[in-house]
Amino acid sequence: MRVCIQSLGCPKNLVDSEVISGSLLKQNYTITNDIDNCDIAVINTCSFIQPAVEESIEAILEAAELKKEGRIKHVVVAGCLSQRYSEKELKESLPEVDGFIGIDEIAKIPEIMEQVLRREGPFRVNRKPCFLYDENSPRFLFTPNHYAYLKIAEGCNNACAYCLIPRIKGTYRSRTIESVFAEAQNLITSYPLKEIILIAEDTTYYGRDLYGEPALANLLQKLTQLKWSSENRIRILYTHPAHYNDALIDFLAENKQICPYLDLPLQHISNSMLKRMNRKIGQKDIITLIEKLRDKIPELTLRTTFIVGFPGETEQDFEELCRFVENYQFEKVGVFTYYNEPDCTAGKFDEQVTEKVKKMRLDTLMKIQQKIALHKQKTKIGKVLKVLVDGVSDKGKDILIGRSCAEAPEIDGEILVFKGQEKDIGNWVNIKITEAFPYHLEGEILADKN
Template identity: 40%
Template sequence: GPYTSRPYDEVMAEARSLAAHGVKELIVVAQDTTRYGEDLTGKLLLPQLLRDLNELEGIKWIRVMYLYPNNFTDDLIAAFAECDKVCKYIDIPLQHASDRLLESMNRYDTRAQVEELLAKLRERIPGITIRTTFIVGFPGETDEDFAELMDFVEKQRFENAGVFQYSQEEGTVAGAMENQIEPEVKENRYHELMALQAGISEEIHQEREDEELDVIVEGFDEENPALAVGRSYHEAPDIDGNIFIENAAELEVGQMVRVRILQGFTYEMVAELV
């Protein structure tokens, strides 16, 4: 069915209630979050929503997930840059880099348009982290298409990226397409792209060594209770890695603390309290 936005006042009322109950991080998410409000007023309301949420007392972070590139307006970029509580974390599902495959997926953007947007985001939002997702093995994906995707990922150096193998589903347009990719080819491409991204993520985490970050404490290591587990604005819950804080037995879940990164690994970092 069509996109349906929750009423603006209802969203704000829930956010106020969460803030009143001590919630520190709000996550704004939809099927395509950039389109919020389009069906309510004919306008894209996400920039205004972020500015209003940014005024709420008690909230420390506002994280926005699932932002498609074609409605990523200059006003939305400005909201990310201006609002101090909005995490400089962009979750933008790109799916591929081959124009031919993007068209086959019914995506509205070309590789050149995406590259232009990514450059603008990095220029206008200091300290930005970009997460994305890709699909390998979509029907008709050639070796050349996959090589183009690998080249794109290598050049863009995303902080976080997820990779999925295309799954043929009965009753879908793509499921009925010719040139379905063999399972072993999909598997090989998945591992190759994941290995490339793992190396990039590790390099970025190592570059953060000695950097100071605010981290929200989410729990403690089962084997070592003095080792707290948390996240900075660079990591979304459940999908990105964690930061392990040494000598942190006195901390409490939900507490926000300042740490210094000691070591960076592929998916995790180790830190000490400042």
């Protein structure tokens, strides 16, 4: 029985898809990435904002059309869409779907597949999910074999006013340090990994529910004991500015196995906006954190995101945000317009900003950041960077693509590698940077000196 799993949305969803795949492989299902050549299509959905819902529904309807044409037999919907909407809403709007499964059912996927094959139309969703995969959960990587995401926790307790994640994913629940370490070691044994990327809805909150105090530094300390090359690296995504502490910052500064790269979503800098967003941190503490991180980690790449057009955002708030971006010169910035989700706290706020104004603010802020990004990229021309080669560029088979410590996969730009060879894929190479652009670099591979 051939199963195609389409994973939509974030890397956290991708890990769930990998666990689903591993569970099915263990039961002798065949996993294929060709939806035209499968018996069952599983769409692992994202739905935290309306555009993600629309993308998920589009993917489901495309699979349903293949089913109608007789090219596939069954369509199953997993993930956030199943968690967000009621059984009645989903079955009425998507009658073509043969089964809906929620987060808690990930570990039971083989059993649910049997129900689907018997045409029982299962709807298996726990509205307060508590599932947490562990080191014994089988996984089949969807990423290239040289890097993997490692989910250290599930759920969220932050209750940001614009976000549905706590409602969809449930409360924050950390895996134990021992479980995370064991899975990391299992992955290293099974795959030629060069990079492990730690993810959660909020990685800096890790451990508070289990140990009564922040424990990310303790987890990182344990992970530095992994039995792999000292040149390999650990990257951390999805940190929350309100949950850093000195122990974590000091450890990041002192340990060379941890990428000098931090994903630090700030969302805004105006105190009035931060309060309305329920970010649990103010402007002064954000600035103190940034200055401390840069002082302790001189080579640090800081990536952040901002939301423009949040309800009540005035011209003064937006101008304050623009000045902040100009003053603090982030290496990587993503800007998003606020999506009005009626089910969120902010969906009930007055003073909604018009779509036209949102778009203008997004364009203005991105133009500011584009100049900053280009300036920072140009400082790398002539430098030699240690780069992990991810694959072949679509610009030509003789051009490779790679990433230094300053680039996370998928979300950041890349480095185009000239004069490389296929054997370099999945390995570290030294690249001399020759050209710089706002969102990517170009360079030539240096010959080994033997």
